[in-house]
Amino acid sequence: MSSAAQRLIPFSQFERLRSGREIIRQEAEALLDLVKRLDTGFCLAVQTLLDCPGSVIVCGMGKAGLIGQKITATLSSTGTRSHFLHPAEAVHGDLGCLHANDVLLALSNSGETEELLQILATVKEIGAKIVSITGSEQNSLALRSDVVIEIGRLREACPWGLAPSTTTTAMLAVGDALALVVAQARGFSPAHFARFHPGGSLGQKLKPVTEIMRPREQLRIASVHASVREVITGTARPGRRTGAVLLVDDDQALAGIFTDSDLARLLETRRDNGLDEPIGHVMTANPLTVRAGAVLADVIDLLAERKISELPVVNEDRQPIGLIDITDVIGWLPKESGE
Incomplete structure (x- = not known):
């Protein structure tokens, strides 16, 4: 058998490859659309985090919660004090971690996540500001937020349009942009970054x-x-x-x-x-x-x-x-x- 024949991809593998590429293409196009959509809401969110004397408390349920944990880590490693709060745990006492000088960064594509909506009234009573990353400015979460970053009505990349994929990619991108722009505005430097990364490859590269x-x-x-x-x-x-x-x-x-x-x-x-x-x-x-x-x-x-x-x-x-x-x-x- 010739080497060219050996390199032929079976039809089933070809279909899988095409499907994988299509999913990545859809998510990439969604991010490019998000670049155009980003508006003054993002600027207000950046300023709210800059003005926050306390911590940024990131909150989300399910897949949005997992993205929230990554955003929390990015904020912390770039000089913004941040903690993750699980909304289901919050209603059973963990809301005690929130203070008036904190900002709640809430993540929900639909803006109708019940566990998240349950805590908003208490957050308002405490006096903390609410910044939301959500699909629309008209959903329940957005209407109760002080600042809204709208990612738009995105179709999930999965074949059935159900599994969180495009929306979570968009949330993660917005979270990265938010954390890094805040870090830039604070004058965060490689020396500061090294302080928070003393171990691993990054820590070695940033040794003075x-x-x-x-x-x-x-x-x-x-x-x-x-x-x-x-x-x-x-x-x-x-x-x-x-x-x-x-x-x-x-x-x-x-x-x-x-x-x-x-x-x-x-x-x-x-x-x-x-x-x-x-x-x-x-x-x-x-x-x-x-x-x-x-x-x-x-x-x-x-x-x-x-x-x-x-x-x-x-x-x-x-x-x-x-x-x-x-x-x-x-x-x-x-x-x-x-x-």
């Missing part, structure tokens, strides 16, 4: 260079006016040797770098007389550096893009405070994981 670098006391640092020979013989340090000497000017600011490769080139070209010349004549002037606020991901990109092995870390006065050595970075490279 100050945790990875070799500190100043372990470095070979010399004046640009010293000779190559003086620098090589006079900058020995205990412990593991770095492959570069950092060269500073009279103000102790970094002026250049001299690596083992530079020394090898001097010897290979038989420029032995260069060993007694000022090292400033043969150093790499104004080398690439990073500031102490950089993170591991930035360092990896720089080392790979510029194909260098040593990267000085400097302070605001360009004085060297550390050195990133590629061999150290390899030890910090995050292993692939679920996050």
Whole structure:
């Protein structure tokens, strides 16, 4: 049998593939329509979350509740205090977690979810504001909300138009947009993100260079006016040797770098007389550096893009405070994981 024949997809598999693609296409089209539908209700919701002095309490039943748990996690990880409240548990005492300075983010496509509607009067009595993500501005949930984000009347992607699929995809997209726009408005930075993700692949990538670098006391640092020979013989340090000497000017600011490769080139070209010349004549002037606020991901990109092995870390006065050595970075490279 030819290889072309072996690659033919049986008709039953073809139909399954076509059906899967159609479902994804329907959901993608729904999201594109949602982009056009998003209006001032979204802006009001963002401002309501920004003005919230307490927590965002996300509430939803069934599949909407599962989406709500994901939105809760996204809000929390991007700097907005958030908790999930199951509406069925809420009517049996868990409403006690809600306070007047909180915002209830309610999710329901139909807006008629009985368990959710049951708690709204109490939420109003408590004094918390209600933001809803729902299908229409005219359903029971929307009419009792302070702010409404309308996702529209969407047809579910399942063959019978019943199983929550397109609607939950739309809710998740709106929740992501809400959380991330609020984070942007708050000036949320990668440093803040790292604080909430100390573990896993993300935590490793966002480690500050100050945790990875070799500190100043372990470095070979010399004046640009010293000779190559003086620098090589006079900058020995205990412990593991770095492959570069950092060269500073009279103000102790970094002026250049001299690596083992530079020394090898001097010897290979038989420029032995260069060993007694000022090292400033043969150093790499104004080398690439990073500031102490950089993170591991930035360092990896720089080392790979510029194909260098040593990267000085400097302070605001360009004085060297550390050195990133590629061999150290390899030890910090995050292993692939679920996050």
